[in-house]
Amino acid sequence: MNKFERRHWIFAAALTLPVLVFFTGYLFHHPSSLIPTGFIQYDNAAYIAYARQYLDAGQWNLQYANPFGYEGPSIYFQPQTLFFACLLKLGVPPGSILIPFTVVCSLICFRLLISIYDHILPLQRFRTFHILLFAWGGGLLVVAGVAVHYLLQRNGSVFKDLFLLDPEGGWWGLNLGRSLFFSCEAYYHAIFLGCILSLIKRKWVTGIGLLLLLSLSHPFTGIELISIVAVWCFIELVINKKTVPLWFMTGVMVLFALHLYFYLVYLKSFPDHHSVSQQYALNWKLGWYRIIPAYCLVGCLVMGCLISFRKEKFFSIPDQRLLISWFLVAFLLSNHEIFMNPRQPIHFTRGYIWTSLFLLGLPYLADLKNRIYKKWMGFGLVVPGSERWDDKSIKHFIRHGTVEPLCWNGHRLQEFSILPQA
Numbered sequence: 506m507n508k509f510e511r512r513h514w515i516f517a518a519a520l521t522l523p524v525l526v527f528f529t530g531y532l533f534h535h536p537s538s539l540i541p542t543g544f545i546q547y548d549n550a551a552y553i554a555y556a557r558q559y560l561d562a563g564q565w566n567l568q569y570a571n572p573f574g575y576e577g578p579s580i581y582f583q584p585q586t587l588f589f590a591c592l593l594k595l596g597v598p599p600g601s602i603l604i605p606f607t608v609v610c611s612l613i614c615f616r617l618l619i620s621i622y623d624h625i626l627p628l629q630r631f632r633t634f635h636i637l638l639f640a641w642g643g644g645l646l647v648v649a650g651v652a653v654h655y656l657l658q659r660n661g662s663v664f665k666d667l668f669l670l671d672p673e674g675g676w677w678g679l680n681l682g683r684s685l686f687f688s689c690e691a692y693y694h695a696i697f698l699g700c701i702l703s704l705i706k707r708k709w710v711t712g713i714g715l716l717l718l719l720s721l722s723h724p725f726t727g728i729e730l731i732s733i734v735a736v737w738c739f740i741e742l743v744i745n746k747k748t749v750p751l752w753f754m755t756g757v758m759v760l761f762a763l764h765l766y767f768y769l770v771y772l773k774s775f776p777d778h779h780s781v782s783q784q785y786a787l788n789w790k791l792g793w794y795r796i797i798p799a800y801c802l803v804g805c806l807v808m809g810c811l812i813s814f815r816k817e818k819f820f821s822i823p824d825q826r827l828l829i830s831w832f833l834v835a836f837l838l839s840n841h842e843i844f845m846n847p848r849q850p851i852h853f854t855r856g857y858i859w860t861s862l863f864l865l866g867l868p869y870l871a872d873l874k875n876r877i878y879k880k881w882m883g884f885g886l887v888v889p890g891s892e893r894w895d896d897k898s899i900k901h902f903i904r905h906g907t908v909e910p911l912c913w914n915g916h917r918l919q920e921f922s923i924l925p926q927a
Contacts, residue, residue: 513620516619517612517615517618517619520618520636520637520640520682521611521615524607524608524686524691528604528607532604541600542600543598543599543600543602543603543604545604546676546687546688548688549603552589552603553593553602555569555583555586555589556587556593557590557599558579558590559586559587559590560594566579568580568581569582571780577775578777580772580777580778581772582721583721583723584721584722585689585722603688606691607685607688607689607691610689610691611685611691613695614685614691615640617695617702618639618640618698619636620702621701621702621705622635622867624705624706625867630871630874631871631874631875634874635867635870635871635874638870639681639860639863641682642681642682642803642863643679643680643683643799643802644679644803645799646671646675646795646798646799647667647668648798650667650669651667653666653670670795671795672789672791672795672851677851678690678855678856679858680856680859680860681694681856682856684855684856687855689722689723690855693719693855694856696715696718696722697719697857700712700716700719703715704734705824709750709752709753712753713757717760719731720760720764724785725853726853727764728761728764729835729838729853731757731760732761732834733831733834734757734830735757736830737749737826737831738753738754738757741823741826785848785849786846786847787849788842788847788849788850789849789850790840790842790847790851791850791851791854796840800858800859803859803862803866804862805866806862806866807866809873810865810866810868813869813872814868814869829865831860831861832861832862835853835854835857835861836858838850839853839854841853
């Protein structure tokens, strides 16, 4: 591991600190009469109960049964459940599995996040600040909660209403970072971001492998990612057939069909799955009163891109079309109660809408920050880490803004540009 790679991992570890602080508070800051179980949500115990079946069964079976129904057939399978069973077999206490698992997956998730940013906007000023926003930035849900508190003249402290509009008091995590706190979401996000990174780097075998892994790991996030990649493949098939290999497109379509068959046909053929199916069909809606404050900031960045940059150039980039597919699919799935019977629509949010909008609006954020930087720096100063500009460079800076073109993934977006990186 070279020094740059070490720096990336150290940065990822620093981004993971809020997760560590949260779990440290849970484990050590509690009344002396209570003992932390290691299960921070009601469904955590279920995950370990699924894994426990592998140890309690009289014979080996790759699948497990529904532990909360009657004794039925083993019809379910998730890779992480098998991994938890291996840890139990090694003697790891049940309450000591999920928290370390979440922390490690969060670290990997943030490392992938850094790689995605560096691939999209390499060697840009304000990199650390942008990645920090990428990891832990959000919307205006808290501000909206305060506004609603005073507009409706609600009784009680305003602090109790800070998360009034945030689904389940913020536990659904409509931005990226907060989603990682919730049970196995860090694991799902790591696979999701790993697949996206593989696709933008054209590592097709890794991409299809991660797509399969997520399909096996979670019904909602699995179909979400498969749908995103499928829509992107269709767009590229129409615009530029050379972007995505035909075998990859075929593999995505096969995974799409198998995923739907497993959850909508195979599992439904078992009466024991009826209670789980009813749970899936709950009408957990996102709602416009959450959409606006949650995504208005990143939405404005995207609008800034559409207004400021040449649209035909902006949409001509295959990776940008992948992000557009990401947003469209995530948004439609998160609001699918509009055109079909709801199946927990809010389950498709989990920061995926916010992340796609942030990445789409990232070029405008970079340009906006550099415009502000240019205004405060003045025209005759030495840029940290660079040599003093000559007269020609200064004249170009005054006339055109800066000396380096603003690029997105190696593609020039517009003639105005950014300052040399420190």
